[in-house]
Amino acid sequence: VTVTQPPRIVTSRLGLKESWTLRSYLGSGGYQGLRKALALSPEEVHQAVLAASLLGRGGAGFDAGRKWGMLRKAKPVYLVVNGDESEPATFKDHALMEGDPHQLIEGSVICAYAIGADQVFIYVRGEMALAQERLQMALNEAYEHGAVGNDIFGSGFSVDIVVHPGAGAYICGDETALLESLEGKRGFPRIKPPYYPAVMGLYGAPTVVNNVETLSNLPWIVLNGPAQFSALGEGTSRGTKILALSGRVRRPGNYEVEFAKVTFRDLIYDESLGSGILDGKELKAFIPGGVSSPWFGPDQLDITLANSEIAKAGSMAGSGAVTVMDESTCVVRMAWRISRFYHRESCGQCTPCREGSGWVEKIMRRIEDGHGRVSDLDLLMDICDNISPGVTWPPAQTTICPLGPSIPPSVASGIRMFRDEYLAHVQDGGCPFPPDRLREGVYA
C-alpha cells in the first residue's frame, strides 16, 4: 500500500491559526491567484481550467471548464456557488467554508472573471451558521482589500458577491432547486428542458453553478498552472480530491488525496488515512460516494477512487464521502436511516419520490422493528423499481431531479448483499443487533 503525498491544493490552510482571516490568508499566498488571473484574459483563464481538467467536486463530476463553455451568450451572467452541502456523511465543503473562506471567495472571483459574471451568490446551507459567519466576515475583508467589488485590484473588473443562507432543505443542493430558492421561491427543482442553468438559470439568465471545492481549486490552478494540476491524478480525474471518511474507522475525517491514485483499501486502512476499522473489527461493507451510491463489499476494496473506476464497478465517487460499516453494523438499520433521510428531505414535487420515499421508509422501519414480511423484500425492490426503473447503476431517472433515484441504492444494496440479514429481521421478529441508541431522543 503506497499513498502518494501530493501538494495540498485546497486544504493547505486548514489548521493554521485563524485560517479564516484575511491576515492569515495573505500570509499564506492568498489572492495571488486572483492577481495573476486578472492579468490574463478571461478566455485564457477559461483555457487554463479546461487544460487542468477540473471535474466538478459536487457529485456529478462534470468538467467545470466545459460547463463554463456551455453558457448562453447573453447578459447578465450569474455565478452561483453551491455551498448547500447537506447529505449525511458529507462534510468537505463545510470544512472549506469554515476553515478557508477566502480561498472560496478568491476562486469565485476568478470564475466570475472567466465567465464574465455580473454577480456571484454563495448559497450556504442553512444549518452552517459558523460557515455563514466566517464567509460573511471574509467577504467584508475581501471587499476592504479590494478583492471583491468595484475595480478589483485596479484591473477594471468588478463583481459583487452575496452570501445567501439556505433555509434547511437538502433539496436545495440540487442546482435548479437552489436557483429557485435564491429567487425567493419554494425550493423545487426545475424541469429540464428548458431550465438548464447555463441556458436559463437564475432569473432566466445564463448561470454557472459550481461546488465549493471545485471553485476552491481555482486559485492554485491559476497560480501554479494547469500543467501542475493535471500532472496529478489519472485519466480525466485530475488534481486532488477531498475524501470525507466516516463510520466505523479509527480516524474519520477529511483527507485530501491525489485523485485516482488511492484505493478504498488505502483510504480505510492506511495509517496516514483511516487507520483501519474501529476496535479491530472486520469490514462488512462501505458506501463509496455518499448515501445515494450503491454499496461496496470487502471484495471491492482495491478499486481506485477515480470517477471512472468506481462507475465501472457499479457505483459512484459522488462527492467523495466514504462511510464504513463493520460487522457490528445492522444493514437494515443503516438502510432505514438513509431512507428516512430521503423521506424527510424529498421536496414533494414529483410523485415517485414524494410517495415512494415515505413508503420505503415505513417498510424499512417495520422490518427493523420486527414486523416485516418476507414479501416485503420483493415489494421494496419493486417500489425501488418504480422510483428508478431497473434499479441499475447509473440509475434511470424518471423524476425531475436525482433525489428520486438516490432512494433505491441503499435499500437495494442491502437486500442484494445481505438478504439473509433482512430475512433474519423478518423471521426472528426483530433486529439481531444491539438496540439503536439513536432511537432515543431526537431521532426517535
Added chain:
Amino acid sequence: MPEPAGGLVSLGGRPGAPPGVAGATGTPLPAPPASGTTVTITLDGRQVSAPEGEVLIAAAERAGTYIPRFCYHPRMKPVGMCRMCLVEVKGPRGYSLSPACYLPVVDGMEVVTKSEPVKKAQDGILEFLLINHPLDCPVCDKGGECPLQDQTLAYGPGETRFVEEKRHWDKPVPISPLILIDRERCIQCARCTRFAEEVAGDPAIDFFSRSDSTEVAPAPGLPFTSNFSGNIVQICPVGALLAKPYRFKARPWDLEQVESTCTYCAVGCRVAAQSSADQVVRFIGVDSDPVNWGWLCDKGRFGFEALNSPERLAQPLVRRVAPGNGTSGTGELVEASWTEAMALVTERLKGLDGSRVGVIGGARLPNEDAYLWAKFARTVLRTGNLDAQLGDGLAADLLASLPRATIDQVCQAPLIVTLAPDLKEELPVLYLRLRHAVVETGAPLIEISPAPTGLSSRAALRLHYRPGELLALVQTICSTNQIKGGVAGVPAQDLIRAQVAVHEAAGKVGTAGTGNGGPPSIAVVLGRPSLAEPSTKVEEAARWLGQLPGSAFLPALRRSNVHGAIDLGLAPGLLPGRVGLEDGRGWYEQQWGVPLPAGRQLGGLEILEAAAAGRMDVLFLLGADPLADCPDQGLAARALDRAGYVVALDTFATASVTRAADVVLPVAMYTERRGSFTNLEGRVSWLAQKVTPPGTARPDWMVAAELASRLGVNMGLASLDDIWAEIERVSPLHQGLSQALLVSRQSRNGVVVPLGLETAEPEHAVVPPPLDPMADPGIASAETHPAPPVELSVAGMGVGRTNAPGAGAEDLQAQGGAAAAGPGAPGERLGGTKPPAPKEPGGFPPMLHLGPPRTDAPPTGKARSKPPGGSGSSGEPGGSGSSEEPAGPPLALKLVATRPMWDGGTLVQRSPSLGGLHPALELRANPEDLRRLAIPSGAQVRASSPRGSALLPAVADPRVPLGVAVLPFNLPGGGAGQLIDGASETTEVRIEAVEVAP
C-alpha cells in the same frame, strides 16, 4: 411626432423580445416556437406531424393518442409533477421514460406510448398516488367524474400493496367562503397553485411542508381570496377542492348538461350548465379558444344559485290600489293570472301617445327578445323612447359605430389601451385574457383610469387622470403637440411616453377586421371608467382615439347582453344592425310595414327625467332596476314615483319593482329558455335551455308578442326561429348568420358579427373537444340545437310555458359522433365549413361609422380642459406634474364610483353563497388627503355631495391618487349612487369626521 425627450424609454413590446423577458417573475415560460415549422415524429409507429416545440402530450392528443396525465393543463405552464405521462422516447442510448407534458417535439423524435415499461411506470405512479389517497369515493363530490378514478381504472394496478397507515389531515377545511380543501385527497399536482399564480394573478395558495406531508394551503391566517376561485375546483383532478355551492348537491351520474353562454357579464364565457332533477346545480367553464379558455369568474360560476331562489317571481303580480288612492306606486302587489295582468296592461296601452311611453332595460334579454321588444316598441307602442342602458354605459350610437376588435385581436395588438373600469371586477375573464397577454406575451398596455385597477400593476403605463379631465388627457396623447407639462394630474414624462407609444404603434399593423383579420395597431378597451363622470367625455375621448391610424375598439360595458340589445335596436336613435335611425328609416319602414315614430327619441336617463317630470304615461322596465342601476339614484326614485303606469318584466321583486310597478310579469332566466347572446366582441352564441322556469314565468319576447296580439297587431313572429329568421333578413349586421349556423357545432365558440371581422382563420382553429378532458364529468353534452318551433298560441297563454313540457330534454341527447367522442377526441378543423361570406348588401342600410372628434385639438403645450370648481392650475410648462397638487377646497374630493364584482346586484344577493361576499362599504382616499383632513384611517365620516350624503368609514389607500375618493357604486346598504350628481362633470364629495355615539 414630438421629439422624444432625452433618455426616453420606449414601452417595449413583444417583437424581438427574448423569450421570458416579458415575464414579470423569475423563471420565464419556455418559448413556444414562432417559426410555425412543422416537424414529424414517430408515435407508436405512426408518422405524426406537429408544430415544432409543441409539447409531446399535446401533439399526441391531436393525433388521437391520449397520454394519461394529472398535472398537465393545456392553459398553464407544465410542471412535470405527477409523472403520469411518462412515455418511451428514443435517445442516444435507446428508449427511456420521459415526461410527455414538457418534452417539446423535435423532428424525427421516436415515441412509444404503449409498452411494458410505460405500463409499469403508469402502474407505479398510480399506486404511489393512491397509497395516501383515502378511498372515500362514495362520499366524494368528484366520485364518478374523477380523473384519478378513471385513470386508475384504465391504467392502474388492480389492488394495493400498501399496508401502512395513510397520511391524515383535518378535513375538509374552508380556505375561503366558497372553497373547501380536503388535503387527504390531494395529489399535489399544482394545478390550483399554478392557476392562482399564473392565470389569476392571486398567488394566495401554495404548497407548504415537504415530502408526503406536502399540503396546499393559503397563507396562515389569510383566506384564499380571488375572483376566480371556482376554477381551482373545476381543474382539480381529485376531490381535494370542493365548492360550497355544489358540495353534496348531486352525483355526476345524475347530472345532465347543455352547453350555453354565461350571461352574468358581457364577456360571454362558454359554459356547461348542469342540472339534477330540473335544478341547475353547477356551471363548468368550457374551453372556448377565442373567449374564456375554460375559465369562469366566481360570479358566473356560482351565480346560478339565484335561479333556484325561493324569491323568484313565478306568477304575475298586480298592484291592488286601495280605494280612493289613484296614484301609481301605492297599494300592494298581489298575485294574478297572466290573463288578468295582460288585460290590465293592454287596457293601459290602448290609444296611448307613443311619445309618452318609455321602455328601459333589456340588457338581460337574449338577442331575439331584444329585437322583438325593439320592434314592438317602435311599431306597436309607436315610441322611440327605449334604451337598454340606464346612463351607466356609453352612447349606443357611438358603440355601434366603433371599428371593432375581438379579444384575440386585442391581445395580439402592438399596443393595448384600456379606457375602462376595473376589468378584474366588472369583466373578470376579459381581465384574465388581458393579463395573459401582458404577462405571458409581453403586450404593452396603457391604463387610463381615474383610480387604480386590478391591471394597474401589470400596465406599462398608468395614466390616472383627475376625474373630469379625461378628455384633456386623451387629447394630449393623441395629438402630436409637444408636451410641456402635466395634464389632468398625470406627470409630463408619463404623457410623453404615452404619446410616443401611441404614435409609434399607430398604423403599425392595420385595423382589425379590415381585410387582414389580424390585430389592430392600437386596441382600445373602451368602457366607463367611473360612473361619477358623465359618459360624454369618454365618448369624445373614444373619437379621439379612433382617429389614430389602425385603432380598433373592444367595448367593455358590463351588463350581460347589453351589446346584443344595442345591436338589435334596443337603444334610442338606433335600429337593428347598428343602423342609424334616419339611415335605416326607409328600409325598416319597408320591412316592418309601418312608419317609424318621428321626432326626438329619449335615452334611458332622459326617459327617467321625463317620467320624473310627469311626462311618461307608461314605463316598461325590462329587467331594469333604476333604483339600483342608475348612477343618479335620486332621479330614479323621482321617475318611478311620478311615472303614470309601470310595467315590469322581471325575475325578482327588485327595489324598483316593489316601489313602483303596477304590473309585474315573471320571466324566464338563462338556462330556463333558449335564445342567443352577443358578447362585447359582437360574438353571437347560443343560449341553451336546461331547466324549466318557475311557475308561469316565460321568455320576455312572448310578452311583447302577446301584447301586440292583444292590441290587434300581428307581428308575424311566433317563435324564436321566426324572430331569428327576420333578424337575419333585415339586419345588415347579422346577414349570413342563420340560426342553423348559429347552433351548429362549428359555431360552438359563437360567431362574430358582422361576418368577416375574423376573416383570418386562427392558426389552430379546431373545434375543441367537448370539454377539457380533465374537467369532463363524463356527461355527453348535447349539441345546442333549436327545439322544434313552438307555436305561440295567444289564446292559450293564460298558463303559458316556454316550451312544450319536456322540450328541454332534446338538449340532452348527444348529437352523433362528434359530441360523444369524449375526452381525447381530436378536434375537427373548421375548414370547409366556414360561415358563408356576407352577401352583397342588397338594399341594406349602411351601418354606422365612427365620426371625427367634435372638439378641437388642444392648443400647443396647454392641453387641458377647464375642470369645474377650478381645482388647481395644472402643469407649469416643463414641470414634471408632481407640482399638480389640487389646490381646491380642502375638504372636497372628486368621486370615483367603482363597481366591485360582489355588489348589491339582484342576482348576487339572491345567491346564498355569494350574498355576503361583497366588500365593506367604505370610502378610500389617499393617506395624504386624509391626513390633510385630519381623519384617521378607518374613522367614520360623513360624505356629502350636492345630491346626498352617506355615513361610512374612510380608509387610507396609498394607491388612490390625490384628490380622489373611491367609493363602490352599489353595495347592500348604499354606495356611490347616493352621492353621484348626474348633472355635473364631476361629483365633489366633502368629508367630515363624525362623532360615533358610544
